[in-house]
Amino acid sequence: MKRRDFLRISSAAGASPAILPWLQSRPRITHGVQSGDITANRAIIWSRVDRPAQMIVEYATRESFTDSRRIVGPAALETSDLTARLDLGGLPRGQRIFYRVSFEDLDNRRVTSEPVTGSFQLPSNRKRDLTFVWGGDVCGQGWGINPDFGGMKIFESMRRLKPDFFIHSGDTIYADNVIVPEVTLENGRKWRNLTSPEKSKVAETLDEFRGNYRYNLLDEPLRRFNAEVPILAQWDDHEVLNNWYPGKRMDDDPRYSVKSVDLLAARARRAFLDYLPLRHDRDDPERIYRGFSWGPSLEVLMLDERSYRGPNTSNQQTVLNDETAFLGTGQIEWIKDRLRRSTATWKVIASDMPIGLIVGDAGGRFEAVANIDGPPCGRELEIAELLRFIKRNAIHNVVWVTADVHYAAAHHYDPQRARFTDFLPFWEFVAGPLNAGTFGPGRMDDTFGPKVEFVSIPKGMKGNRSPLEGYQFFGAVRIEGTTGILTVSLHDLEGRELFRKMLSPQ
DSSP: OHHHHHHHHHHHHHHOOOTTTHHHHOOOOOEEEHHHHHHOOOOEEEEEEEESEEEEEESSTTTTTTTOOOEEEEEEEEEEEEEEOOOOOETTTTTEEEEEEEEEEEEOOOOOOEEEEEEOOOOOOOOEEEEEEEOOOSSSTEEEEEEEEEEHHHHHHHHOOOOEEEEOOSSSSSSOOOOOOOEEOOOOOOOOOOOOOOSSSSSOOOOHHHHHHHHHTOOHHHHHHHHOOOOOEESSSSTSSSSOOOOOTTTTOOTTTTTTTTHHHHHHHHHHHHHHHHOSSSSSSOOEEEEEGGGEEEEEEEOOOOOEEEEEEEEEEOOOOOGOOOOOHHHHHHHHHHHHHOOOOOEEEEEESOOBOOOOGGEEESSSSSSSSSOOOOHHHHHHHHHHHHHHHHHOEEEEEEEOOOOOEEEEOOHHHHHHHHSSEEEEEEEOOOBBBBBOOOOBBBOOOOOEEEESSOOOOOSSOGGGGOOOOOOEEOOOOOOOOEEEEEETTTTEEEEEEEEEEO
């Protein structure tokens, strides 16, 4: 029954005039639901409402909800921009969980929102087939949500694969990129964006950073994807601003009235934690790096290559020091410990930046790990230490997945081609952008002996191509439960497979 018909019938039946206003003004879930940070029997459930309200989550192993349980979650208040998350525990391992979220109005408990439903798959303690997708770079370089184009339809292409989870490799938003209503392309075609006040300038306030996430969640394909595929999220630079590092200042950038990047990053981190379904560590509630065991076949390590890095420099230092930090000592030791203790067949390291691609910064500085050909120096020293550790502890079946450079690629690293040779051969796969400008391809640094096996874009293509041209890419990984074979595939905007690599476990 339509709401206006219900109100008309209720009024004719003699409903009290005092009751009608709250019937007409129920809380409203504004940006869908998300699940994330899945473990064997836990999951984070996230949503946002339009007023202060109590989160209610019902979950079941049947889509009919005939075996449902009801959990009262936290209150969504202004301090979290009316977002709320529930760490749902005690779930039956290996099951698909169906859930629905609603909110009770804190001003009138009798008034409840319409529920929004979602689902997710829990890991199994048995070997089974599993699939995940990954990518990064959303709403960058002025390419926002275009309803005429079908919105961010690459998320629909990923959803059709029915993955167990999604690794978001960073640049979840572009807080430093403005979205304008219309962009005229070289051929005269028009790209039309949805817009919002928070996307009309670079983000500086906490509300402006949060507004970037609210903007992305206006997209229907993204909300539908979020409801069906749990996310493991990490951040890169554009959650704050391009090429940022702790201690940087914006004194020469007239777009910013806030000149301290540390202040911008603190606000950006809060918005990131508010709007993505991350499990907050009790001892370090703002920590972004974390790991997940996905049954006997897979361990996933989510890195943070922003929070602990030193400044962008010429990257030529020959000894480890504060300037060469990229992951930082604490995170490096955590990675080593997770890898050493893991009993999973495959160890996937989710890095928000590639290892061997040269990513420059202004003034002859470098933004990522790579710098120039030759033996390890600068930030490469940390990576060399980690790769040496992996070899000396005979940790096999390590695969890296990443994004950041706005095209898809497959890189094989081999000590027989390298200037640094104390490591085991490994693969690195690159995906993205998901809805942003396309660039590249970049130049490789020979320090760790990379060989480019595949690139998704034509050589010499001009930068910042719009999604209309189709150069948007995501990656998929499938692990066969019976054989343990891991297959990586790279896909275009429509989901067509462009590249495939099968890897047998050692």
